[in-house]
Amino acid sequence: MHPARHCGLDFGTSNSTLAIARGTHRAALMPLEGDRPTIPSTIFFDFDSNETLYGRAAVAAYIGGADGRMMRSLKSILGSALADETTRVKKRVIPFLDVIGMFVSTLKTRGEAGANETLDHVVAGRPVHFVDGNPEADREAQRQLETAIRAQGFAHIEFQYEPIAAALDYEQQVTREELGLIVDLGGGTSDFSIVRVSPERALASDRQADILATAGVHVGGTDFDRLLSLKRVMPELGFQTPTADGKRPLPSGPYVDLATWHRINRLYTADVMRELKHTLREARDAARVDDLISIVLHREGHRLAGAVEEAKIALTHNTETQLAFAGDEVTLTPAITREAFDTAIAGQIEKIEDTIALTLAHAGIGAERIETLILTGGSTQIPAIMGKIRALFPGARFVETDAFGSVGLGLALDARRKFG
DSSP, X not given: OXXXXXXXXXXXXSEEEEEEOOTTSOOEEOOOBTTBSOEESEEEXXXXXXXXXXXXXXXXXXXXXXXXXXXXXXXXXXXXXXXXXXXXXXXXXXXXXXXXXXXXXXXXXXXXXHHTSOXXXXXXXXXXXXXXXXXXXXXXXXXXHHHHHHTTTOOEEXXXXXXXXXXXXXXXXXXXXXXXXXXEEOSSOEEEEEEEEOTTXXXXXXXXXXXXXXXXXXXXXXXXXXXXXXXXXXXXXXXXOBBTTXXXXXXXXXXXXXXXXXGGGGGOSHHHHHHHHHHHHHBSSHHHXXXXXXXXXXTOHHHHHHHHHHHHHHTTTOSEEEOOEEOSSOEEOOEEEHHHHXXXXXXXXXXXXXXXXXXXXXXXXXXXXXXEEEXXXXXXXXXXXXXXXXXXXXXXXXXXXXXXXXXXXXXXXXXXXXXX
């Protein structure tokens, strides 16, 4: 079998994959958790066993009530002040970038086991923008990710835009030249690229001229989770309720942190608990704030965020669902409608629409020129977003790729072209 020392690495906000493209064979995703080619980008530090668990095993341990620390949406810290900070795990103080490195190391080890090869060349995916409107922070985010990847034994590292990788995967099935718009709606970012694809162009080593335009915005699935939580779940815990004297609403900071995946762990400090108890004394609806304190005290924030995410996913196929959260002391079961969700994310959908318009403007073409829309990323399934995109491109053919695997497959094809 033709050796493959190169791979494509899609380290995602919500899920990750690793793929190889060996010789002339089609790219293939490596099994990363059992026989599954995708793994949730989640780490759980089990305090009882002193084990570090990854992916679904991490989520299961946390939801099962094991004592420990869960971390998710790690990609979201890149380019932010958090990337230079540390986190405490029992008596250890671990830099956040080292936590990312631990996860990447696991992907590498498991990918090598599936490929039966040592992998030391990688093309890693990156969003069009890690950070909106700040090129310096964006460059720093890529540098941080490259540092974390290199520390795991990858000697040769290249980067490719995630939507371009999705186009490379799709291009394997085209029979003629097409002008396509890649719509990549991931956990942390929404990226768009207009590209020319064809069987002949697929053979070229340099595809830069085929990329007419790219644009991205820092909007993704975790933002939709946060906004849905703030609209329908956090009010159950006192969000936007008044103080006893009615002069002001309660401080919003703890609620925003509890609704934001990568900020939840910030709540688990003695200082925050003192602030929450002060808020409890000031609150008009003390019972709700008492529930908030219980969730924070029992470190159930990620469990609550997971329940919100499950409700969001249920609204893809149902017009109404019910939150299902059962903590040690608090149960939350508010009804959530798709209409309420659509209202919560309306501003983010406008940002997506504006970014699509910007992409078309950069390419100097109108929407009618787009023949094919190539959809990847879990958030493309959200009905309100899909409806907006269909309205923008009524004449285009819609192609649904492997929502969680197409970027990794395309990165592997790019790795073969660069390193093979």
